[in-house]
Amino acid sequence: MVILVTGSSGFVGKSLITKLKKIGYDVIGLDRKPGENTDMIQDISKKFKINKPIEAIIHLAARLEHERCSKKEFFSTNVDGTKNLLNIAEENNSYFIHTSTTAVFGSPPCPIKETTSICTNGYYAESKWQSEKLFKDTNIKYTIIRSTVILGKERLGIYEIIFKKLFENLTIPILGDGKNKISFVNVDDVNDFIIHLIKNPAYSKTINFGGIIPGELNEIMKELKEYTKSSSRILHIPKSFLGVLSFLSRIKLLPLTPWQLSVMCKDNFYDDTVLLSTGYNYKYQPMPALKKMADTFQKTHNV
Secondary structure (H helix, E strand, O other): OEEEEEOOOOHHHHHHHHHHHHHOOEEEEEEOOOOOOOOEEOOOOOOOOOOOOOOEEEEOOOOOHHHOOOHHHHHHHHHHHHHHHHHHHHHHOOEEEEEEEHHHHOOOOOOEOOOOOOOOOOHHHHHHHHHHHHHHHOOOEEEEEEEOOEEOOOOOOOHHHHHHHHHOOOOEEEEOOOOOEEOEEEHHHHHHHHHHHHHOOOOOEEEEEOOEOOOEHHHHHHHHHHHHOOOOOEEEEOHHHHHHHHHHHHOOOOOOOHHHHHHHOOOEOEOOHHHHHOOOOOOOOHHHHHHHHHHHHHHHHOO
């Protein structure tokens, strides 16, 4: 089977391709940046061709929330790029696995289900929602995966802020009382679920991939403090400051986006009924992934 993987130089893409090749799949890695698993350098927002029959497309490439792009940048990659890949899928009758995001829900009550109302908060979430809607007008065999935050070695993202404070023993501000429960996904689960879908397709399904709840936010921070041997103090900021903080975020005086602020101070976890119906269940805990991220920060910053 020949599989096209977009985002092959990215965090998930390079680890997924390594697993796919070990199994024996013929993989074409595509990305706008070079990488060890990237065979084709291509901006997916521009129309292009693949001169080889493609049996499956795994679409990981995207402009992400923390990149804080313009509306045009988000939509050109996340919507126009998906359109261009759908054209390739139609030409090849490919099975299309599309990675979306749980950010399309905003910050609703939990547990969040596939049927929870869409309430996008920002250009990133809106662009991913519009990319999902493209599939409804096609005859393509597809599965949409809405993943929450993905953790693993070498990924830092906004967590770099937390690790920096931990290793420098600085005060860590947390919005709310920290008693909320947030689920996370270990990158190994993302990879294994995608491989599971290649072998056991779930056609025309949209699936929340919400991960495992490692405990209350306070418990997570306590474990990270112990692991990093940090003396950082946790400073709880009242939720009443959310409006002010969101304003500061919109004018980019804070490193977090308004959506990230909205979900960090409340429960954020998911109903797994649809996921379990595919025959897959989570195998990997998120805390070991968070600790690997801390190790990555320590190594790359020499702290």
